[in-house]
Amino acid sequence: MNSGANMLTLHKPKMSDPLKILVVAARRDEIERLEAALTDGEFTAEVLTAHTAGEVDAALASGCDAVVADDALPDSLSLVAHVRAADADVPVVVVGEDSAERATQAIDAGADHFISKQQLTRLQEALRRRLRVAHARRMAHASDVATGKHQDELRAVLDHLPVGILIRHGDTVAYVNHALAEYYGVAAESLLGKTVTDLMRPDCREKMRQHIDALDRGESPPPWEFRFERTQGRSGVMEHSTSQSLSFGGMPSVISTLRDVTQERALRDRLQMADRMAAVGTLASGVAHEINNPLACVTANLEVLREELAPPEGVVSRMRPDEMLEALDDAREGAERVRLIVRDLRLFARGDAGEREPVDLGGVLQAAERMAGNMVKTRARVVQEHAPLPPVDGNAARLCQVFVNIFVNAAQAIESGHADENEVRVRAGVDGDRVVVEVRDTGVGIPPEVRARIFDPFFSTRGIGGGTGLGLSVCHGIVTALGGEITVGDGERGRGTVVRVALPLWSR
Numbered sequence: 380m381n382s383g384a385n386m387l388t389l390h391k392p393k394m395s396d397p398l399k400i401l402v403v404a405a406r407r408d409e410i411e412r413l414e415a416a417l418t419d420g421e422f423t424a425e426v427l428t429a430h431t432a433g434e435v436d437a438a439l440a441s442g443c444d445a446v447v448a449d450d451a452l453p454d455s456l457s458l459v460a461h462v463r464a465a466d467a468d469v470p471v472v473v474v475g476e477d478s479a480e481r482a483t484q485a486i487d488a489g490a491d492h493f494i495s496k497q498q499l500t501r502l503q504e505a506l507r508r509r510l511r512v513a514h515a516r517r518m519a520h521a522s523d524v525a526t527g528k529h530q531d532e533l534r535a536v537l538d539h540l541p542v543g544i545l546i547r548h549g550d551t552v553a554y555v556n557h558a559l560a561e562y563y564g565v566a567a568e569s570l571l572g573k574t575v576t577d578l579m580r581p582d583c584r585e586k587m588r589q590h591i592d593a594l595d596r597g598e599s600p601p602p603w604e605f606r607f608e609r610t611q612g613r614s615g616v617m618e619h620s621t622s623q624s625l626s627f628g629g630m631p632s633v634i635s636t637l638r639d640v641t642q643e644r645a646l647r648d649r650l651q652m653a654d655r656m657a658a659v660g661t662l663a664s665g666v667a668h669e670i671n672n673p674l675a676c677v678t679a680n681l682e683v684l685r686e687e688l689a690p691p692e693g694v695v696s697r698m699r700p701d702e703m704l705e706a707l708d709d710a711r712e713g714a715e716r717v718r719l720i721v722r723d724l725r726l727f728a729r730g731d732a733g734e735r736e737p738v739d740l741g742g743v744l745q746a747a748e749r750m751a752g753n754m755v756k757t758r759a760r761v762v763q764e765h766a767p768l769p770p771v772d773g774n775a776a777r778l779c780q781v782f783v784n785i786f787v788n789a790a791q792a793i794e795s796g797h798a799d800e801n802e803v804r805v806r807a808g809v810d811g812d813r814v815v816v817e818v819r820d821t822g823v824g825i826p827p828e829v830r831a832r833i834f835d836p837f838f839s840t841r842g843i844g845g846g847t848g849l850g851l852s853v854c855h856g857i858v859t860a861l862g863g864e865i866t867v868g869d870g871e872r873g874r875g876t877v878v879r880v881a882l883p884l885w886s887r
């Protein structure tokens with residue numbers, strides 16, 4: 380009797396590595412018949428035999444590709460069940476007397492196939508087919524495992540990205556990565572199922588809706604910002620950078636990248652403020668002058684009128700009524716100029732967060748000229764040539780700051796004392812869906828080696844105490860945040876500088 384799992388290696392012409400086939404049988408003649416059936420022809424097999432549960436386990440543990448069980452064993456079906464319990468995928472073929480009932484019982488016990496002993500020639504083909512199925516099943520299983528593992532790895536990658544990722548179905552949050560949850564100071568799970576508008580302060584929701592609608596229409600709106608609440612009532616600023624459609628969990632979804640820009644924005648606001656303070660310092664004497672002149676005119680005219688109405692003893696009234704009216708008008712005009720300057724100052728110093736509004740650039744340019752005018756006037760003629768302009772999408776206070784900076788730079792590039800030979804010329808017009816403003820000066824110009832750095836914060840050629848180096852960097856920050864563009868080039872005939880600011884038209 381062939382007992383145990385001793386191996387009979389059969390030397391056959393090798394097409395590939397021999398298959399290891401476990402024959403579960405006890406009778407010598409049955410074992411030999413099955414060995415013959417398995418090793419006849421092209422099939423290359425190593426045959427192991429076993430006929431007790433223990434031997435079966437030992438054979439399975441040593442690894443085998445298929446099992447052929449002899450139904451003549453008294454406990455053949457329980458051995459088949461035992462094999463199946465030990466290995467769900469290994470092909471099991473039962474060989475027995477030609478009986479439909481026995482075949483059904485074998486299949487019920489876990490066999491894949493039943494072959495009658497009269498048809499042993501079909502054993503190899505049956506095994507081949509079963510092996511192919513088992514192989515396919517194993518591959519599918521392996522790739523399932525691999526994809527599952529991949530998904531875990533992908534998730535880990537997403538969670539480690541230093542940028543917030545949000546996936547939404549419609550406006551319901553379906554996934555957020557670790558970084559985004561951290562911005563809010565909560566666990567990622569607690570954000571799932573909320574609507575995206577829950578993630579921002581109520582005053583930003585309308586804008587979010589408009590952006591979602593635009594995205595759903597297939598447009599790609601530029602990055603936008605919204606304010607959000609963190610835990611403990613602290614608020615922050617989030618930048619919504621990009622959106623892409625994708626399928627997530629089998630549903631059409633949108634993936635967005637978000638960045639917590641709270642600190643950047645706070646720093647930007649502080650730099651803008653520092654720049655305004657520096658400009659006020661530079662312009663203070665000029666602005667004081669601008670206020671003083673009309674104020675002197677107001678005072679003088681009021682004095683004259685007072686004397687007319689209550690002349691000192693012995694003085695006879697000399698003014699005709701139309702002259703008195705003229706004096707009154709002059710006083711009123713002077714007061715109006717003071718009012719405008721004060722309004723410009725307040726506009727310039729307004730420390731709002733730069734909320735968007737329709738802005739009349741013509742008015743802003745006039746205000747900026749009034750602020751910087753005194754400084755420019757001693758060095759150049761100022762010429763503003765532009766027809767009324769359609770409103771741009773911007774913020775009047777911040778744009779006033781931009782043009783004050785540009786005018787001050789232009790003035791500083793021109794030597795004082797030759798005002799009639801120099802000029803600062805402002806042109807503006809509509810170009811497509813933008814308004815473009817050009818400020819040309821006839822100053823010293825910008826050397827090429829300096830050009831690349833002029834927008835850097837704190838870059839200045841003016842030496843210690845001369846300039847903060849914030850002007851153009853702040854201009855760049857303001858203009859690009861509004862979706863516009865600022866560029867600097869050489870002036871005409873190689874003289875001076877031209878600064879171009881393009882801003883989108885108001886379209887809401």
Ligand SMILES: Nc1ncnc2c1ncn2[C@@H]1O[C@H](COP(=O)(O)OP(=O)(O)O)[C@@H](O)[C@H]1O
Pocket residue numbers: 784788789792820822823824825829833834838839840841845846847848849850851852875876
């Ligand atoms: N209109 C201009 N003509 C010549 N140089 C300019 C002009 N505008 C800016 N610059 C150069 O760019 C530098 C940076 O300008 P800015 O950022 O306003 O800082 P600051 O005026 O404080 O130096 C200036 O120091 C100057 O060298």
Ligand SMILES: [Mg+2]
Pocket residue numbers: 784787788846848849850851
């Ligand atoms: Mg400057």
